[in-house]
Amino acid sequence: MKTTTSKEKITALKELIIINNDRYEGYTKASELVKDADLKTLFTKFASESKGFSEELKTHIPYSDEKPGDETTLSGKVFRAWMDIKKALSSDDRKAVLASCEFGEDAAKKTYDSVLDDPEGVSGELLQIIRTQRSSIQHGHDTVKQLRDSYKEK
Numbered sequence: 001m002k003t004t005t006s007k008e009k010i011t012a013l014k015e016l017i018i019i020n021n022d023r024y025e026g027y028t029k030a031s032e033l034v035k036d037a038d039l040k041t042l043f044t045k046f047a048s049e050s051k052g053f054s055e056e057l058k059t060h061i062p063y064s065d066e067k068p069g070d071e072t073t074l075s076g077k078v079f080r081a082w083m084d085i086k087k088a089l090s091s092d093d094r095k096a097v098l099a100s101c102e103f104g105e106d107a108a109k110k111t112y113d114s115v116l117d118d119p120e121g122v123s124g125e126l127l128q129i130i131r132t133q134r135s136s137i138q139h140g141h142d143t144v145k146q147l148r149d150s151y152k153e154k
Contacts, residue, residue: 012115019111023050098148105141
């Protein structure tokens with residue numbers, strides 16, 4: 001069994017911050033471009049949620065370590081998913097927008113799960129925060145999936 005170092009846990013925490021920055025950027029862009037009021041409201045809510053998650057996680061990185069700013073994974077899967085949202089928005093395809101959002105939520109869940117699968121070295125308080133945030137992201141995923149699945153083409 002691999003022993004996790006404090007440095008590895010801080011790296012994992014930074015990954016959670018960055019995935020939330022990705023989620024914030026994606027939903028902010030989507031809320032600006034989408035025409036449907038219900039999606040605009042939902043995406044604005046999810047963007048705000050991710051900004052809060054990121055800020056909350058930053059408080060758990062020791063002062064001696066460099067805290068991530070607002071960087072995103074520009075070359076990562078989440079960014080490509082958000083670019084798919086932009087393409088879907090330009091074609092005004094609600095189902096495609098929701099499918100792209102679901103992909104982004106899957107990436108966020110996977111990042112959280114990777115930390116939760118090996119919680120050694122993470123304080124109980126921080127672990128609870130991560131679990132709570134993961135639960136909220138799961139709820140966001142389920143909401144997006146339900147909207148996508150219930151969408152009827154016009």
